[in-house]
Amino acid sequence: AQSVTQLGSHVSVSEGALVLLRCNYSSSVPPYLFWYVQYPNQGLQLLLKYTSAATLVKGINGFEAEFKKSETSFHLTKPSAHMSDAAEYFCAVSDSNQGGKLIFGQGTELSVKP
Amino acid sequence: DSGVTQTPKHLITATGQRVTLRCSPRSGDLSVYWYQQSLDQGLQFLIQYYNGEERAKGNILERFSAQQFPDLHSELNLSSLELGDSALYFCASSGQRDLTDTQYFGPGTRLTVL
Numbered sequence: 001a002q003s004v005t006q007l008g009s010h011v012s013v014s015e016g017a018l019v020l021l022r023c024n025y026s027s028s029v030p031p032y033l034f035w036y037v038q039y040p041n042q043g044l045q046l047l048l049k050y051t052s053a054a055t056l057v058k059g060i061n062g063f064e065a066e067f068k069k070s071e072t073s074f075h076l077t078k079p080s081a082h083m084s085d086a087a088e089y090f091c092a093v094s095d096s097n098q099g100g101k102l103i104f105g106q107g108t109e110l111s112v113k114p
Numbered sequence: 115d116s117g118v119t120q121t122p123k124h125l126i127t128a129t130g131q132r133v134t135l136r137c138s139p140r141s142g143d144l145s146v147y148w149y150q151q152s153l154d155q156g157l158q159f160l161i162q163y164y165n166g167e168e169r170a171k172g173n174i175l176e177r178f179s180a181q182q183f184p185d186l187h188s189e190l191n192l193s194s195l196e197l198g199d200s201a202l203y204f205c206a207s208s209g210q211r212d213l214t215d216t217q218y219f220g221p222g223t224r225l226t227v228l
């Protein structure tokens with residue numbers, strides 16, 4: 001069965017600092033991986049996705065993620081945090097056995113200090 | 115705006131009651147997914163429909179049911195409600211059955227069971 005683990009339920013950074021949100025996956029088949037962001041009282045918005053093309057994936061709002069098969073990781077990074085990045089971030093894997101349903105990690109809440 | 119609409123935005127009801135949540139997918143999308151987001155369970159997949167037919171089922175309770183209509187909108191019916199059913203219910207849509215297809219999420223329906 002596929003699964004996703006996000007390390008750290010809460011991450012706090014200063015404005016302008018590097019953002020690093022960790023995601024590890026478990027999958028017996030090549031995974032399709034996604035990062036979504038959820039702002040307060042809103043739905044989920046896709047940041048980026050990995051679909052076995054380039055291992056370094058660039059997304060919206062300056063975020064990017066690198067797929068590392070050897071480490072079974074798909075960490076999300078942004079070089080310089082902005083106050084508007086404060087939100088909850090979810091890593092997800094597409095379940096190859098069940099029609100592409102998303103299996104989500106527990107989420108990481110990102111706080112940005114001025 | 116993802117293009118996915120959900121109504122109502124908020125719903126407050128009592129234990130034992132039945133409610134219906136409605137979702138309209140993005141124009142042209144054939145797949146509709148339902149997810150439940152709660153503090154203790156996180157984001158959990160409930161059920162998926164593709165072009166009117168059930169495609170995949172998650173840990174959906176027997177008290178819950180869903181359907182997708184010919185115009186592709188979907189409804190999630192929750193009956194014999196319990197306090198623990200209080201959660202945010204999301205609908206997502208995608209165009210194809212491909213595992214890499216992006217799922218676009220609606221703003222959610224917040225259900226409170228008193």
